[in-house]
Amino acid sequence: MSFDQMYREVILDHYKNPHGHGVIEDADAEADGQNPLCGDEVSIYVAFGDDGETIDEVKFSGRGCAISQAATSMLMDMATGRTASEVATMDKDELLEEIGIPLTPVRLKCAMLGLTTLKVALHKAKGTPLPDGLAGFDELELT
Amino acid sequence: MTRVPVDTATKLDARTLRADFPIFEQEFHGKPLAFLDSAASSQKPRQMLEAMNRFYETSYANVHRGVYELAERATEGLEHARERTRAFLNAPTTREVIFVRNATEAINLVAYAWGFWNLKAGDLVVVTELEHHSNFVPWQYIAGKTGAELRLLPLTEHGELDLSGLDAIAREGNVKVVATGLVSNSLGTINSLDKLVPWAHEQGAIFVCDAAQAAPHMKLDVQALGVDFLAVSGHKMCGPSGVGVLWGKAELLQKMEPFMTGGHMISSVRADKTTWGELPHKFEAGTAPMAEAVGLGAAIDYLEAIGLDKIHAHEQELTEYALGKLSEVPGITLYGPPPDRRAGIVSFNLDGIHPHDVAQILDLSGVAIRAGHHCCQPLMHKLGVAATNRASFYLYTIPEEIDQLVDGLHAARKVFA
Numbered sequence: 001m002s003f004d005q006m007y008r009e010v011i012l013d014h015y016k017n018p019h020g021h022g023v024i025e026d027a028d029a030e031a032d033g034q035n036p037l038c039g040d041e042v043s044i045y046v047a048f049g050d051d052g053e054t055i056d057e058v059k060f061s062g063r064g065c066a067i068s069q070a071a072t073s074m075l076m077d078m079a080t081g082r083t084a085s086e087v088a089t090m091d092k093d094e095l096l097e098e099i100g101i102p103l104t105p106v107r108l109k110c111a112m113l114g115l116t117t118l119k120v121a122l123h124k125a126k127g128t129p130l131p132d133g134l135a136g137f138d139e140l141e142l143t
Numbered sequence: 144m145t146r147v148p149v150d151t152a153t154k155l156d157a158r159t160l161r162a163d164f165p166i167f168e169q170e171f172h173g174k175p176l177a178f179l180d181s182a183a184s185s186q187k188p189r190q191m192l193e194a195m196n197r198f199y200e201t202s203y204a205n206v207h208r209g210v211y212e213l214a215e216r217a218t219e220g221l222e223h224a225r226e227r228t229r230a231f232l233n234a235p236t237t238r239e240v241i242f243v244r245n246a247t248e249a250i251n252l253v254a255y256a257w258g259f260w261n262l263k264a265g266d267l268v269v270v271t272e273l274e275h276h277s278n279f280v281p282w283q284y285i286a287g288k289t290g291a292e293l294r295l296l297p298l299t300e301h302g303e304l305d306l307s308g309l310d311a312i313a314r315e316g317n318v319k320v321v322a323t324g325l326v327s328n329s330l331g332t333i334n335s336l337d338k339l340v341p342w343a344h345e346q347g348a349i350f351v352c353d354a355a356q357a358a359p360h361m362k363l364d365v366q367a368l369g370v371d372f373l374a375v376s377g378h379k380m381c382g383p384s385g386v387g388v389l390w391g392k393a394e395l396l397q398k399m400e401p402f403m404t405g406g407h408m409i410s411s412v413r414a415d416k417t418t419w420g421e422l423p424h425k426f427e428a429g430t431a432p433m434a435e436a437v438g439l440g441a442a443i444d445y446l447e448a449i450g451l452d453k454i455h456a457h458e459q460e461l462t463e464y465a466l467g468k469l470s471e472v473p474g475i476t477l478y479g480p481p482p483d484r485r486a487g488i489v490s491f492n493l494d495g496i497h498p499h500d501v502a503q504i505l506d507l508s509g510v511a512i513r514a515g516h517h518c519c520q521p522l523m524h525k526l527g528v529a530a531t532n533r534a535s536f537y538l539y540t541i542p543e544e545i546d547q548l549v550d551g552l553h554a555a556r557k558v559f560a
Contacts, residue, residue, distance in 0.1 A: 001172075003504055003558050012559070038499055039516040039529040063529050065499035066559075110499060 020076030072114030174509025331488030
């Protein structure tokens with residue numbers, strides 16, 4: 001694989017100019033996620049529309065590699081306008097298709113950090129299902 | 144008899160030694176492997192692999208209690224490895240040499256079997272901001288369970304231990320444990336223990352030294368260091384994974400409760416009471432990592448035949464070369480002390496490019512480095528970063544690998560320009 005195949009233009013664009021980067025004060029839902037492998041951190045903030053279900057605005061802050069930042073940036077676009085339960089059941093392949101590059105297991109964790117954290121935020125606010133691998137966690141362990 | 148390279152020249156010849164390591168016979172992504180991640184785990188010389196194989200093929204049976212010749216041969220193999228390890232560490236006796244899985248287990252052994260029984264509220268456990276999680280988390284955990292408190296020795300701007308606050312710490316409580324690494328796996332800092340060990344002993348504390356990152360690169364002498372416990376991992380020093388060593392002073396080990404209980408570590412077992420075996424067996428419950436210990440003994444033979452002084456000098460030369468080349472890369476931040484006070488480890492960041500991305504692009508260039516927190520999150524916090532890139536060198540590292548690294552960094556800058 002060449003550098004260009006790995007770091008497609010669209011990945012670099014999202015990395016350099018991330019969509020939905022920032023903080024929502026008084027967010028309806030929020031969560032912090034960490035990738036213990038590299039110490040990366042992301043916080044996700046959600047504001048629902050008047051129906052209390054549809055994601056009106058979603059933002060993220062934190063630090064991470066190009067893959068994690070670009071994937072989270074793409075996710076912000078994908079999640080806006082969907083309901084909490086739609087996002088909670090969103091398949092990871094949908095995001096992976098958007099990213100569009102082959103990822104090793106380690107980089108897969110980078111790519112999934114935003115989606116996992118968003119699902120945790122929605123779970124805490126709306127009781128939607130937790131993402132795979134976190135199911136069975138005690139509420140108190142989720143930050 | 145194993146062929147070991149006896150080098151009578153003043154410098155080691157990394158190019159020749161490289162031929163002992165089968166891993167370098169492969170290419171990655173169509174390029175020769177530039178393996179710059181030896182601080183995580185070293186590659187393995189054929190001599191060590193052959194010694195393990197030979198043990199399995201000719202001398203393998205469970206050790207210690209068998210009366211047949213094969214079991215005796217296996218016991219001899221294990222105990223010979225113990226003697227080699229004793230000599231390597233200049234320990235007074237093999238009774239003080241305990242085989243464990245790795246340095247982490249060695250430190251947990253002390254934290255549980257000494258710390259759990261001797262720490263209480265009002266006591267202090269002193270570690271440093273430089274510690275690998277292996278010498279940090281066990282102490283934080285046991286301190287938390289016993290009511291003792293953890294204190295962190297800070298670092299200077301060069302990533303060296305700042306000892307100016309020792310008196311203040313001593314006034315805050317009873318210092319019972321001082322736990323410090325000899326060489327930082329993140330920054331490569333070689334810590335001087337000259338002041339810290341006597342200070343610990345003045346406080347009545349035990350001194351626990353994590354030497355996992357030092358043992359591959361420098362001559363160790365537990366008696367000269369003056370420490371009470373010392374932990375080593377085999378896999379970082381050309382030995383196999385799955386074996387490490389805890390050395391501890393017999394007088395302390397004797398008074399300690401066991402860490403794990405079960406087979407082999409007993410003297411006698413009755414329905415109502417069990418008594419513990421003699422040292423070192425009291426701390427070696429279950430079947431030992433026999434072949435792995437034999438491998439470690441062979442790795443020690445290998446390293447000593449080359450000469451640890453030569454290995455150390457080779458790494459310092461490479462570190463100086465690497466720091467010079469890397470400092471010319473635009474946007475680079477280098478961490479850690481000057482080359483004469485560090486082992487063959489260089490941590491750095493490239494402005495605007497996350498270490499994961501740097502490491503990924505380097506991988507595509509055939510260069511293996513580590514990107515992440517290096518199991519040193521307190522240090523990363525201190526440096527104000529989530530992660531760094533780390534290139535580390537060993538006896539088989541050649542300057543071309545560092546050139547390959549620098550070329551890869553330029554490529555990374557181009558991708559992210």
